[in-house]
Amino acid sequence: MTAAPLRVGNASGFYGDRLTAMREMxxxxxxxxxxxxxxxxxxxxxxxxxxxxxxxxxxxxxxxRQLEDCLGLAHDRGVKLxxxxxxxxxxxxxxxxxELADRLGVPARVAHVEGDDxxxxxxxxxxxxxxxxxxxxxxxxxxxxxxxxxGRVTDAALVTGAAAAHFGWAPDDHDALAGAVVxxxxxxxxxxxxxxxxxxxTEHDVTRPGFPLAxxxxxxxxxxxxxxxxGGAVTVGTVTAQLLYETGPARYLGPDVTARLDTVRLTQDxxxxxxIDGVRGEAPPPTLKAGLSRLGGWRNETVFVLTGLxxxxxxxxxxxxxxxxxARVKDVRWTLARTDHADAPVQEEASALLRLxxxxxxxxxxxxVFSGAGIELALASYPGFHVTAPPGKASPYGVFEAAxxxxxxxxxxxxxxxxxxxxxxxxxxxxxxxxxxEPALPEPxxxxxxxxxxxxxxxxxxxxxxxxxANLGVWARNEAAWRWLAHELTVGRLRELLPETAALTVVRxxxxxxxxLNFTVEGLxxxxxxxxxxxxxxxxxxxxxxxxxxxEIPEELL
Numbered sequence: 001m002t003a004a005p006l007r008v009g010n011a012s013g014f015y016g017d018r019l020t021a022m023r024e025m026x027x028x029x030x031x032x033x034x035x036x037x038x039x040x041x042x043x044x045x046x047x048x049x050x051x052x053x054x055x056x057x058x059x060x061x062x063x064x065r066q067l068e069d070c071l072g073l074a075h076d077r078g079v080k081l082x083x084x085x086x087x088x089x090x091x092x093x094x095x096x097x098x099e100l101a102d103r104l105g106v107p108a109r110v111a112h113v114e115g116d117d118x119x120x121x122x123x124x125x126x127x128x129x130x131x132x133x134x135x136x137x138x139x140x141x142x143x144x145x146x147x148x149x150x151g152r153v154t155d156a157a158l159v160t161g162a163a164a165a166h167f168g169w170a171p172d173d174h175d176a177l178a179g180a181v182v183x184x185x186x187x188x189x190x191x192x193x194x195x196x197x198x199x200x201x202t203e204h205d206v207t208r209p210g211f212p213l214a215x216x217x218x219x220x221x222x223x224x225x226x227x228x229x230x231g232g233a234v235t236v237g238t239v240t241a242q243l244l245y246e247t248g249p250a251r252y253l254g255p256d257v258t259a260r261l262d263t264v265r266l267t268q269d270x271x272x273x274x275x276i277d278g279v280r281g282e283a284p285p286p287t288l289k290a291g292l293s294r295l296g297g298w299r300n301e302t303v304f305v306l307t308g309l310x311x312x313x314x315x316x317x318x319x320x321x322x323x324x325x326x327a328r329v330k331d332v333r334w335t336l337a338r339t340d341h342a343d344a345p346v347q348e349e350a351s352a353l354l355r356l357x358x359x360x361x362x363x364x365x366x367x368x369v370f371s372g373a374g375i376e377l378a379l380a381s382y383p384g385f386h387v388t389a390p391p392g393k394a395s396p397y398g399v400f401e402a403a404x405x406x407x408x409x410x411x412x413x414x415x416x417x418x419x420x421x422x423x424x425x426x427x428x429x430x431x432x433x434x435x436x437x438e439p440a441l442p443e444p445x446x447x448x449x450x451x452x453x454x455x456x457x458x459x460x461x462x463x464x465x466x467x468x469x470a471n472l473g474v475w476a477r478n479e480a481a482w483r484w485l486a487h488e489l490t491v492g493r494l495r496e497l498l499p500e501t502a503a504l505t506v507v508r509x510x511x512x513x514x515x516x517l518n519f520t521v522e523g524l525x526x527x528x529x530x531x532x533x534x535x536x537x538x539x540x541x542x543x544x545x546x547x548x549x550x551x552e553i554p555e556e557l558l
Contacts, residue, residue: 006166008159008183009213012036012083013190015043015060021190021211022066026073028227031213032166034074035158036083037188038063041467044152045293045398045530047087048126058088063149064096071097072106075146082137082158086149088127090114091415093149101147109417111140113150115410115424118290125294126398130410132288133255135171136424137161139414143422152291154254156184159214167218171256171427178259178281179220181252186224186242186276187212192462193224193242194232197540199460199547204233221277223269234272237460237477240514244473246464248520250436250509251282253289255407256427258282262436262511278513286430287404296399296531297330298363302374303388304354311340311352314382318354318374321381325373329366331359335535353388355535359397367394398530400467439510442483449555455497456547458557459485463543470524470539472546475516481557482515488551489517497549498542500524 009031011021015038018024025034038060051058063085074081086093094112101108113136118128129152138161140148150157163169163180186193193212195204210230215223224239226232243264250262258281265278306314315336326332337353344350356374358366371391378385407426414422458481463472474489476482495502505522521542526533536542 006033006163006216007031007213008033008035008162008187008216010035010037010187010190010211011066012038013188013192014038014040015046015062017190019062019066022070023073024230025211025213025227026070026077026079028210028230031077031079033080033082033162035162035187036063036085037155037158037190038083038085039087039152041291041293041400041465042398042529044087044127044129044291045400048293051088052126056089056092059090059093060085060087063093064100067097067100071101071108072104075106075108080141080145080162081147082162084150084153084158086112086151088117088129088151090149090151094415097147097149108146109144110147110149111143111145111417112148112415113137113140113153113413114415115413116152118405118410122292122403125292128290128292128403130288130290130405131255132410132412133157133284134159134161134164135256136412136414138165139422139424140416141165143414143416143418145417155188156181156254157256159184159187159216160256163216163220172429174257174281174283175279176218176220176281177257179222179276179279180216181254181257181259182243182261182264182276182279183214183216183222183224185247186239187214189242189245191232192245193238194226194234195238196232197462198238198241199456199462199543200237206232220279221275224274224276225272234274236266236268236274239266239274239276240475240516241460241462241473243514244475244516244518245462246466246471247473247518248466248471248507248509250511251433253285253433255284255288257284258431258433260436262439262513265513283429283431284427285433286407288407288410290403290405292401292403293530294399296397296527297359297361298366298394299357299359299397299532300366300370300392300394301355301357302371302391304356304374305351305384305386305388306354306382307340307347307351307384311338315354317382318377321377322356322373325370326358329358329360329370333357357532363394370394397532398528400528400530402467439512441486441510442479442512444487445480445483445554445556450552451555451558452550453553453558454548455551455553456544458553459547461543461547463539463541465525465529465538466520467528468523468525470521470542472519472521472539472542473516474519474543474546475514479515484554484557485517486510491519494519494546497546497551
């Protein structure tokens with residue numbers, strides 16, 4: 001327990017991220033803690049299928065590959081390792097790390113956090129896991145652990161747990177915890193905070209962005225930065241983009257604390273340094289979110305290539321010809337992407353893509369019987385008939401849904417390096433979720449001449465998924481642009497610009513400190529990414545679609 005700043009780095013934003021990142025972070029500069037986020041909604045389904053094949057699995061095996069190379073290095077440098085790579089089997093991963101440490105001759109003390117697995121409570125699901133907070137991580141670190149692996153915790157818990165252990169925060173140190181939540185949210189997706197997937201990527205060298213780190217102070221404020229000499233950039237813009245990613249209301253609910261995103265202040269603190277302060281925290285909600293993953297059925301798809309003239313007529317012919325074969329399929333979705341150009345000098349540029357996706361509880365209904373029906377048309381359909389891939393077998397798809405359980409009903413356990421199993425009490429003081437006060441909008445720009453231009457000329461965006469909902473954050477780069485954007489991009493205007501959202505519930509949040517608007521589009525992604533109900537199943541490019549839409553923009557902003 002000390003007042004010295006805590007330097008927390010990140011070496012993974014998802015299961016499959018850069019394998020060398022752990023070594024890069026350990027050798028690139030000073031760190032106290034190195035975290036890794038390996039879990040996402042889709043990952044839990046993947047790990048669930050692994051566990052079905054072998055009960056000893058269910059964790060992110062790439063983490064062991066990284067430790068094979070870096071466990072000794074971390075120990076020599078005194079860096080604690082905290083990761084949620086345990087997935088559905090944190091105890092199994094902890095045992096594997098101990099075996100690895102013994103083999104390598106590294107005296108690493110290993111602990112793990114469990115209790116999140118609620119699968120037995122939900123018959124028929126592949127996996128059900130509560131999102132735990134950071135208190136179990138805190139208990140492990142305070143007991144002297146060098147490596148802590150967890151199952152399902154909130155992404156930010158990796159940072160809040162480490163910071164609370166370092167500074168001795170109590171469960172009611174809400175402002176400090178909220179500041180750490182915000183820092184953790186910035187770090188959790190790795191290089192997205194250092195210029196990766198950034199709307200204005202052409203302004204920086206993002207060929208190989210470095211991974212981020214946070215210098216966290218005792219009051220929960222922080223500075224986001226990266227190791228010297230690494231690629232990418234840390235700016236108010238890159239941090240704003242990540243702050244808006246996959247968040248919703250201004251009251252950002254978590255198991256440890258409710259962080260008020262409408263209180264966050266960002267300031268450039270030097271090259272590749274962004275200060276985060278002013279974050280206010282409130283008591284957490286009385287319930288924990290639980291993610292439920294189950295197999296939803298079977299899916300298949302065929303993509304027909306339509307080239308040249310009469311694209312609409314060619315598409316109509318295929319639909320008519322396949323109608324009898326699809327009559328008994330539960331879910332049939334046709335989408336026509338008009339990627340074709342008139343008088344195209346390249347054949348691919350003269351072609352449109354007609355995608356047929358089918359889903360059904362019966363694998364046979366969407367198996368080779370389905371794909372074969374399309375291929376049988378090869379000599380009996382539109383001129384130029386061909387498809388992008390040969391017919392394939394049906395593949396299983398998953399469904400994600402959220403449930404909520406009382407915090408006191410989830411057995412949060414810290415398994416310490418000496419094997420003791422310690423129950424981690426819930427926070428004890430709760431606040432029922434309620435909307436944050438509606439902030440005042442800025443004064444609108446005075447009327448003046450406008451020019452038709454893409455929205456992205458003056459605004460950045462980042463988007464992603466939350467179960468079946470899509471999150472879309474949009475921010476302005478200066479005060480004048482904010483004065484225009486806050487009044488221009490209403491819910492109604494968003495629906496006009498993105499017609500796919502027109503029939504859905506859309507909620508807008510205003511975040512003046514960030515000059516940002518955050519939209520939640522409910523149900524856009526069906527039953528979640530694993531159901532693959534949409535061309536862009538995680539809404540990763542939804543923001544870029546919005547930015548390319550043309551609107552009337554004041555000339556003074558252009």
